Every structure is written in C-alpha cells, then in structure tokens.
Amino acid sequence: MALQKMSESVYVGMCHKIGTPQKVTSRRDIVDMKELFDNQNGRGRFMGSGSHREGFRFNDSDIDTMFWLTDLRVVWDFSQSEYYNIHKQTLILCDSSESPAGFTLLWLPLERAGQGVLSSCVEMNGGLYISSSKFIENACASIAPDSRIHGPCSSGTRGPKEVSLEYDEAYCFASDFWPPSASSWIDRCHSWPPPHVVNDIVRNECHFVAIGHKLGNHEDKEWRISFSQAEYKLVCSMNHTQFLTYGLLKLFLKEIINNALGDEDKLLCSYHMKTAVFWAIQQNTLPQWCPQNLLAGFWVCFKLLLKWVYEGISPNFFIPENNMFLSKIHGQAQTSLFRRLYGLYKKGIALLLHSPSIRSSIIDVLCNPRLTVCTDEHTLISEAEFDVQLFGEIHSNDALHLSDLQRCMKVLHTVEQLIGSPLSQYQVVSLQKHTATILQNTAFILHNMCTNTGVNKQVYIADKMSCHMLKLAARCGCISDMFYIAIYYYKTFRYREALSVIEMTKVRLAQPYLMYEGRVDRERYTEAVGGQSWSTKMRQTVARGIQLDNTICYISELIPEQQSALQKRMPTLYIPVFVMLHFLEFLCYRHIDTTLSQAALDHLQVLVHQDQGFYILDLHRDISWEILGICQQMAGNLQAALYSYQQSLRHYPFHEIQTATTQRIHELQF
Incomplete structure (x- = not known):
C-alpha cells in the first residue's frame, strides 16, 4: 500500500515536471501541424x-x-x-x-x-x-x-x-x-x-x-x-503511466546513472531506456500500467536493463539480432557498469532519493504516510496554467518562413483542405494561428510585388486583397495580429486608418486578463474567458511580440536591421508588442500631429528606459533600444539616438542587428 501511494505521489510530481496527458498530447498535435506545413516545400x-x-x-x-x-x-x-x-x-x-x-x-x-x-x-x-x-x-x-x-x-x-x-x-x-x-x-x-x-x-x-x-x-x-x-x-x-515511466527512466539515467560522468564514460543512453520500456510493455511484465504501479513499472524496466548489462546483450526492439551493446558495453566497461547498477539495485526504490527531480515526491509520502494523493488530471493543472503552455507551444511552432507568393498559395491551399478534415482541438487552434501568419506573409509579399510593377490596376487589386487577408488574419489570430493591419496602413500612407487600428488594439492590450509572453492574472483570466474555446481565448486575451520575416519588407525604417540579421542567418525580428505600439504611433503621428508624435516617442522612451522585464524581455532589449534610437534620430534628437544605439550594442545581440546599429552610429557621427 505504501509503495502504491508513493507511486501516486511520484506520478503527480512527474505530471508537473513532464506534463499531464493533455499537455503531452497538445505538444505532439501542434508539432504535427507545423511539420505538415513545413513539408509543403x-x-x-x-x-x-x-x-x-x-x-x-x-x-x-x-x-x-x-x-x-x-x-x-x-x-x-x-x-x-x-x-x-x-x-x-x-x-x-x-x-x-x-x-x-x-x-x-x-x-x-x-x-x-x-x-x-x-x-x-x-x-x-x-x-x-x-x-x-x-x-x-x-x-x-x-x-x-x-x-x-x-x-x-x-x-x-x-x-x-x-x-x-x-x-x-x-x-x-x-x-x-x-x-x-x-x-x-x-x-x-x-x-x-x-x-x-x-x-x-x-x-x-x-x-x-x-x-x-x-x-x-x-x-x-x-x-x-x-x-x-x-x-x-x-x-x-503508450498510456500516460507508461510514458511517465519512460520519462522517469530518462531522469534516472541523467541524474543518477550518468551523474558526474564525462561523455566518454556514459555507456547507457536514452535510447536504451526507451527500448527497455518497449520490451517491458510488450512482454506483459506488469499486469496494469496505472499511477499506483508507476514505481513497479520503473523497477521492471530497471531490472531488465540490469539483466542486459549482466549478459552484455541489449536487443533492438525491431531487430533483436542487433545487439546494441556489442561495440561499447563489453569487457571491463561492462563489468564496471554492472557493479555500479547492481549497487543501485541493492538500495531498492530508495535509490530514487538521489534524483533531485523525484526526491521530494517520495519524501512527502515518507514523512506523511496518511497523505492523500489525487491523480485526476483536472486537479493537477489549472485552466489558465494549461492555456499558458498551450499558447506558448503554438507560438514557438509558428515560424513558417514563406518568401515567395507561389509557396504561400500552395500552403493556403493546404489550409483550405485541412479546414474540412478531422483535426484535434489543439490542431484546430494551431491551424488558426498558422493561417494568420500565412495570410500576413502573403499580404505583404503580394503588395511588394505589385508595387514594384508600377501598374496602377494591379496595385489597386493587390491592395484590396492584402487588406482583406490581414483583416481575416486578425480574426483568426491573437490580439497582436491587429498590428499587421496597422503596419500595412502605415506602409500604404493611410496614417489615420493605422492609428484607428492602434487605438482599438491598445484597448484590448489594457485588459486586466491579458496573457502576454506567458504571464497572466489567472483569476481574472478564468473569470473573463474560463470555459470558452481556445479560439476565443486566443483572439480576446493572447498577445505576443510582433514577428517580422526578414525576407519581407514591412516597415522601410527597419530594412537595415532586417538585412543585418539576414547576413547572420537570423530569419526574423521579434519586436515586443508594446514597443511596436509606440513605434507605429510615432511613425504615423509624424505625418499628422507633431505634438502627438513627440508624446508617442516619450512613451516609448519611458518604456525602454524603465521597464524591468515585464513588457520587454532581456533578450529583446537590443531591438527595443534600436527602435528607440531610430525614432529619436528621426525626431532630430541625435545625442539621445546615439546613446540608444550604444545601448543596443551593449545588450545581448539576440537579433544580430549589430551591423545596422554600427552603420547608424557611423551616420550620426559623420
């Protein structure tokens, strides 16, 4: 009974460290969707x-x-x-x-x-x-x-x-x-x-x-x-207990077996752990793989590994005649590894106390044998916590680099086919975000192509199509995707329309339940959108930085930075959303009202100078100081611009824009 309770406690701990069933499934589904698009080429x-x-x-x-x-x-x-x-x-x-x-x-x-x-x-x-x-x-x-x-x-x-x-x-x-x-x-x-x-x-x-x-x-x-x-x-x-057993073996390998060993001395690898789990499941060595049996499943796999090392034979799961130990684990190395593992085996399940990731889950039960452990998934993670993970995963897999119109159209055709196909709930919301990104890229590529032709009718038709695609993207993306409409209006000299979009977006960014860069007030978030679809949550609550593909021209003032980044194989600029807000306000008001333009610059300066990592992550400070410098230079405050460019160079070069920054400093000085 004590072992079962300990297993349940470790199961809960592993769910927090590795993921609940829902988290793991969502990760796989989202990566599946990204691979589907990336393989259209x-x-x-x-x-x-x-x-x-x-x-x-x-x-x-x-x-x-x-x-x-x-x-x-x-x-x-x-x-x-x-x-x-x-x-x-x-x-x-x-x-x-x-x-x-x-x-x-x-x-x-x-x-x-x-x-x-x-x-x-x-x-x-x-x-x-x-x-x-x-x-x-x-x-x-x-x-x-x-x-x-x-x-x-x-x-x-x-x-x-x-x-x-x-x-x-x-x-x-x-x-x-x-x-x-x-x-x-x-x-x-x-x-x-x-x-x-x-x-x-x-x-x-x-x-x-x-x-x-x-x-x-x-x-x-x-x-x-x-x-x-x-x-x-x-x-x-695998069921989730089997998956967590695999994860537990990976941690056991890293934190206990291979701890403090040099790379040359690490004879066992993660692939051996995976193979042991495969064999243990197929050979029915455990009647039921459930949270109460997690440690029993781990012990079955550990004994199998011990047997393999003793015999010097680790059979490949698909081709058992392929002994995976043959070239590395034999002779003195085999003897030494067996002694090490057998020493751990003699400690019993207490050997896991040597693992920093698992120790506390075991101690909790040892110190409180009457502890009640609930393994129900819905009690292990809040709705807001799961949504932070989900939207973070979607965002990190939303890097589709489409530099030509033909590929954009091919991928949009794939989107059209997917809309009517059976998709998981995670793939649906992931598809929406991918669609928004594809539409944005297509809109700017189309506009740039037709503007270069100089044919008025083509430019007019392309403009209508680009506007429609950007508005459609904003309806199926997140709050930040509104800014691409504003960027496009600025690019096409419609400054008042751009400012109107910025004002609407500013209101939504001021909501107390905003989810920004993985941070959210969980209570207010749950009150506002709890129980609603992820599509609704993404549109109404989620904001992320603005990604600009460096092969596409969005804002002419940032072309030097995009070119500098491309030279270092950096595919995108990632601009904090509040930096982009004040940047666009400044650019648009310059053509309408110089007083309001200066006010926007003042807001941007306060944000960049005083933010403590809430609105601007440390890794994004190089581009934030750069944009502040660009605005100050355009406003004629050359001394302040020089200081901002120097600050950009002092921060970590996440965006690889140093060439552009150095060139701007050179222009100021000479």
Whole structure:
C-alpha cells in the first residue's frame, strides 16, 4: 500500500515536471501541424524525432530532425521497382549480405542521382555504393558548414547562447517498404502495440542514417536502419503511466546513472531506456500500467536493463539480432557498469532519493504516510496554467518562413483542405494561428510585388486583397495580429486608418486578463474567458511580440536591421508588442500631429528606459533600444539616438542587428 501511494505521489510530481496527458498530447498535435506545413516545400521532407518530438520539454532537450529527398527511394529487391517511375525517381538497392543485423550497404544501380549523392559513392564489388562517412561529411560541408559530425548527424547550436538549442540533423534515405529483417516484429505484436498501430507503422517509411557498425566489415560505407518514425508512433500509443515511466527512466539515467560522468564514460543512453520500456510493455511484465504501479513499472524496466548489462546483450526492439551493446558495453566497461547498477539495485526504490527531480515526491509520502494523493488530471493543472503552455507551444511552432507568393498559395491551399478534415482541438487552434501568419506573409509579399510593377490596376487589386487577408488574419489570430493591419496602413500612407487600428488594439492590450509572453492574472483570466474555446481565448486575451520575416519588407525604417540579421542567418525580428505600439504611433503621428508624435516617442522612451522585464524581455532589449534610437534620430534628437544605439550594442545581440546599429552610429557621427 505504501509503495502504491508513493507511486501516486511520484506520478503527480512527474505530471508537473513532464506534463499531464493533455499537455503531452497538445505538444505532439501542434508539432504535427507545423511539420505538415513545413513539408509543403518541393523535394525535401523532414521529420522531428527524439525527446522533443515525443512530447518531453526538458530544459536541456535537443532538437532532433531527420531530412531526406523524396525522389531518392530505397528498395530491398528489384521486384519493388515496379511501384516507381524510374524516370522521375532514383532507386537505391539494399545489400545486407555482408553487414551485421540492423545495418546495410546502399547500392546505386544507375548513376542517376544528384551530385551530392554521386560525390559520396565508392566503387566496391563491381558496383557503386553510397559511403555513409563520405555522405555525412559532404552533407555537413554543404548544408550546415558551422556544424560538427556527431554519429549519423550534423550537430550544432542554434540561436543565441542564452536560449540556444542543441540540434542533431540526420540527412538520410527513406524506403516505403518494411525491412525483411524486422518481419519477426510484426508476428511478435500480440498484446502491444494494437493492430491498427502495427499496420500504420508497417505501411509507412523506414529510414537509413549515415553510420556503420563499428565491428562490421564496411563501417565507413554501411548505413543503419532507423525506426525513428515507428518509435514515435509506439511512444504515442503508450498510456500516460507508461510514458511517465519512460520519462522517469530518462531522469534516472541523467541524474543518477550518468551523474558526474564525462561523455566518454556514459555507456547507457536514452535510447536504451526507451527500448527497455518497449520490451517491458510488450512482454506483459506488469499486469496494469496505472499511477499506483508507476514505481513497479520503473523497477521492471530497471531490472531488465540490469539483466542486459549482466549478459552484455541489449536487443533492438525491431531487430533483436542487433545487439546494441556489442561495440561499447563489453569487457571491463561492462563489468564496471554492472557493479555500479547492481549497487543501485541493492538500495531498492530508495535509490530514487538521489534524483533531485523525484526526491521530494517520495519524501512527502515518507514523512506523511496518511497523505492523500489525487491523480485526476483536472486537479493537477489549472485552466489558465494549461492555456499558458498551450499558447506558448503554438507560438514557438509558428515560424513558417514563406518568401515567395507561389509557396504561400500552395500552403493556403493546404489550409483550405485541412479546414474540412478531422483535426484535434489543439490542431484546430494551431491551424488558426498558422493561417494568420500565412495570410500576413502573403499580404505583404503580394503588395511588394505589385508595387514594384508600377501598374496602377494591379496595385489597386493587390491592395484590396492584402487588406482583406490581414483583416481575416486578425480574426483568426491573437490580439497582436491587429498590428499587421496597422503596419500595412502605415506602409500604404493611410496614417489615420493605422492609428484607428492602434487605438482599438491598445484597448484590448489594457485588459486586466491579458496573457502576454506567458504571464497572466489567472483569476481574472478564468473569470473573463474560463470555459470558452481556445479560439476565443486566443483572439480576446493572447498577445505576443510582433514577428517580422526578414525576407519581407514591412516597415522601410527597419530594412537595415532586417538585412543585418539576414547576413547572420537570423530569419526574423521579434519586436515586443508594446514597443511596436509606440513605434507605429510615432511613425504615423509624424505625418499628422507633431505634438502627438513627440508624446508617442516619450512613451516609448519611458518604456525602454524603465521597464524591468515585464513588457520587454532581456533578450529583446537590443531591438527595443534600436527602435528607440531610430525614432529619436528621426525626431532630430541625435545625442539621445546615439546613446540608444550604444545601448543596443551593449545588450545581448539576440537579433544580430549589430551591423545596422554600427552603420547608424557611423551616420550620426559623420
């Protein structure tokens, strides 16, 4: 009974740390929607993989992505070629005859691939084979020159260091056919996963990543069969207790097993934890996976890991003949790891007291055995808390960079098709925000194109269409999306109309239940919109910074900043919404009323000088000081402008606008 109560307490703690069922589902659905849009672009396809894609949001989670070309397809034998148009698609043939289980050579029967593939080929056995080591070297050099090779991936850091994310990108090949070496897996799936999941997995692609077996005969040329897509579907088919067991094992690995070890000494990885959970679920080692059995499930998986280390055999879930310990965990390393794990095993479940993330949940029960633990999801998280997470997730996945009208129209056609399709409630609200962003990009791209032609009729028609799209975007987006209408009116010299939109938006931004950058008065928020749809909540309560795609001209005064950022591969400027409000007021009033223009500048100056991180996050201070300097320079206050530009340079260069700032300072001084 005590163990069950302790399990419930840990379950609740893990829900707070990792996520409730609703949170995890919403994360997956929102990323699904983003991937659907991002994959509307030509030959290439990409797919997220790893912890982030599975629904975890650990602070140190990296972003794993797989990328492949759709006109290069791998087949297992020549008979499968009948399903392809060989004039449009290049076929690659698997040759597993000389490779360990789970690995293969890739033979190119005809020299019809692109230069990137041909330059990675080597001659062997009278044929042309794609060398995995050459391929990953060439991919890193041409696609991601700032990255390093890490296993089968191109690895690096993306974004400013305060909020940077580690990424692993695997450039791979795909096959439409299930590997013959994994056919036994299908026959093994009696109890889990359910038949519809098995069928879905087998019908879809498997992939080949650029790494060979360290003990194989052709390590530099071999490719590993990857089941990342299948594994994601398996993780999604877990119930929440099973998912949290997986999360608990990841924390156990990080905070206990690998704690204080150097990278070279870390023999076990997260993939071993995932594989242990898969085997434990499929082998029915626990009659019921529920909150009361969370620790029992963890213990089953831990014992399985201990057995694997003792025997030196960790069977791959899809191809058991592939021993994942073979090249790394053997000899003295195996003996040392087993002793370490067995020492933990002898401590019993108390070993989890060494985990900072889990310790308090266990101590709560030990100190108060009569503690009542409620595992009902609705008691674990408030409506406002969930909504903050949901809208934050939608916002972080709303980076669709559409630089040409043709792609915009293609994506809008996808939106049209999705509107009538069955979507989850999270995907519906995510689709709305994506639609708003796409319409905004399309409106400005269309206007810029037609203005450049100089044909009045085209400009008039484009203007009507752009206005309509921006108003439609404001109706399906959040409060901040109103500003794109104001920006457009300013761009087309309709200053009074722009100011009218700004005034309406200002009223909505002053509401006491505003949700801004993840902050909200929860009581007032619940009173105002509690129980309403997320679409309504987004339109009426949510505000975010203004994202300007650096390939599109929105405000001519910011062109130098956009160009500077583009030189450093920064795709967007992210301007705090209240900075944008006063910036636009200043720009518009300059053409109408100089007194009100100065008042807007005064408001902006007070905001930038005195804000303590409530309206302007620290990472956005570089662009905020820059905009203040631009306004001061336009107003003729050159000394104040110089000070603002210098302040912009002193803050962290989140937006990579230093080149523009330095140029503006140079202009002031000379």
